[in-house]
Amino acid sequence: MFSLKNKAEKTTVVIGGSAGSFPIVNRILEGIRPQYRMPVILCLHRLRDKREGFKEALEIKSKLPVNEPNDKSLALPGHAYVAPANYHLLMEDATHFALATTELVQYSRPSIDVLFESAADVCGQHLIAVLLSGANRDGATGMRHIKRKGGLLIVQDPQECSMRTMPEAALQATEVDYVLKTEDIIRILNEFH
Amino acid sequence: MYSPASEPDIDIQLQELEKLTEAILTKYGYDFTNYAMSSFKRRVTMVLKKNGLSTVDQLLQKLLYDPAFFDQFVLDVTVNTTEMFRDPSFWKVLRHQILPILNTRPEFNIWHAAASTGEEVVSMAMLLKEEGMLDRAKIYATDINHVVLKKAQNLVYPGRNKDLSEQNYAQTDPKGKLEDYYQMADGDMVFDPTLIANVKFKHHDLAIDHHFFKFDLILCRNVMIYFNQKLQNRVFELLHNSLFLGGFLALGAKESLIWCKIADKFESVNDSEKIYKKIKL
Numbered sequence A: 001m002f003s004l005k006n007k008a009e010k011t012t013v014v015i016g017g018s019a020g021s022f023p024i025v026n027r028i029l030e031g032i033r034p035q036y037r038m039p040v041i042l043c044l045h046r047l048r049d050k051r052e053g054f055k056e057a058l059e060i061k062s063k064l065p066v067n068e069p070n071d072k073s074l075a076l077p078g079h080a081y082v083a084p085a086n087y088h089l090l091m092e093d094a095t096h097f098a099l100a101t102t103e104l105v106q107y108s109r110p111s112i113d114v115l116f117e118s119a120a121d122v123c124g125q126h127l128i129a130v131l132l133s134g135a136n137r138d139g140a141t142g143m144r145h146i147k148r149k150g151g152l153l154i155v156q157d158p159q160e161c162s163m164r165t166m167p168e169a170a171l172q173a174t175e176v177d178y179v180l181k182t183e184d185i186i187r188i189l190n191e192f193h
Numbered sequence B: 001m002y003s004p005a006s007e008p009d010i011d012i013q014l015q016e017l018e019k020l021t022e023a024i025l026t027k028y029g030y031d032f033t034n035y036a037m038s039s040f041k042r043r044v045t046m047v048l049k050k051n052g053l054s055t056v057d058q059l060l061q062k063l064l065y066d067p068a069f070f071d072q073f074v075l076d077v078t079v080n081t082t083e084m085f086r087d088p089s090f091w092k093v094l095r096h097q098i099l100p101i102l103n104t105r106p107e108f109n110i111w112h113a114a115a116s117t118g119e120e121v122v123s124m125a126m127l128l129k130e131e132g133m134l135d136r137a138k139i140y141a142t143d144i145n146h147v148v149l150k151k152a153q154n155l156v157y158p159g160r161n162k163d164l165s166e167q168n169y170a171q172t173d174p175k176g177k178l179e180d181y182y183q184m185a186d187g188d189m190v191f192d193p194t195l196i197a198n199v200k201f202k203h204h205d206l207a208i209d210h211h212f213f214k215f216d217l218i219l220c221r222n223v224m225i226y227f228n229q230k231l232q233n234r235v236f237e238l239l240h241n242s243l244f245l246g247g248f249l250a251l252g253a254k255e256s257l258i259w260c261k262i263a264d265k266f267e268s269v270n271d272s273e274k275i276y277k278k279i280k281l
């Protein structure tokens, strides 16, 4: 259904979102194929002092098991991973996570830029990045970096977003492959299955 | 819509970081070669930007010929973020589950490995004092970084951290009030120096140095996340050697030793707070 603009084989999906993205992420995790072929790694802005409850809320509808990775743990196909509260989540190499407590980036920890930039470095053209609704500019620099490394970029259609600052910042920062509504995001992710 | 960024972003290659860390090791004896390169790269990028440099080679030249600049570099690349009673649920478990066990021993030794600016050390001292155990504790606090070690001994913390400190403390089943332990001076919280009367502060590099004492409890939290798994394995050996049999090791909230080479020499005492016990020599 989509003419795929970026032909390299894909191994990893990263998704970033902030204000207004939670229902969208829930919907994506509900719509994605069970035993999805790649790890789906989520960086969502969340309260820094609340460790419990977030992963559980995502798990309810998800077709994939949801984990909050420990430092240096594995990113496995068919699993969703969500950045823990008050830590930056990075990819140390194509299969391992790393965590960091370095300063906030774009007022955020976890920060989407931090995840996206590190994932771009280790996955290059094998990366798919999705940026959703949000009220700040986190993710834009990360998207630009992914573009430079040859990854595939998808931005949620600002018209559908409850907060459009974040997707619009990304659209200004770089040239993206697709601007899509939620159901189409799900469809294209499933095409890579 | 798309307009290219005006400034090119700095994009450092792994080989450049290898060259940098090797040169630092040779010249200064600090070993960053096995740090986790994902975050190390971000730190080096930050140092480049801060100093108006555009390549790792320029940085290297400056580092090699300017020891004062190197000291600042160490401060910049090591991550010093910490809080009083960071992860309050951990401190609560320490209070109710671990300290009562140490309390049965006539004396006991505690090591804060990578203590940073000392918030963790003061938190522990307050806890021990409330449990009536402070006098019997022998405590070491170490770090790779001389600047933070100095700060740790001053016990002066910015007033802006007061709310967070009190919030955290309140969740540890406290027996007093945080303000019993400090006085405000020039907008800073100045903690009671008797809290650290039994604490020895010492430079210790987890990547290079060996064990120097035996402990009943070691806190090594949020430092190994900056190391790769090879170096983490080395540090787990070192910590294992530094513990008495039956001693406890506390890691950061998102660190785990289940994968490490000597995992079978520990058992988990509390899964969610990452507290382990040495069960084999």
Ligand SMILES: C[S@@+](CC[C@H](N)C(=O)[O-])C[C@H]1O[C@@H](n2cnc3c(N)ncnc32)[C@H](O)[C@@H]1O
Pocket: A101, B078, B079, B080, B081, B082, B083, B086, B113, B114, B115, B116, B117, B120, B142, B143, B144, B145, B148, B204, B205, B206, B207, B208, B220, B221, B222, B223, B252
């Ligand atoms: C994020 S702080 C952790 C502070 C405290 N343990 C906590 O959890 O809040 C990390 C500390 O590790 C220190 N560090 C980094 N590399 C080290 C090494 N090789 N040996 C000893 N300390 C190191 C840094 O200087 C910094 O103070």
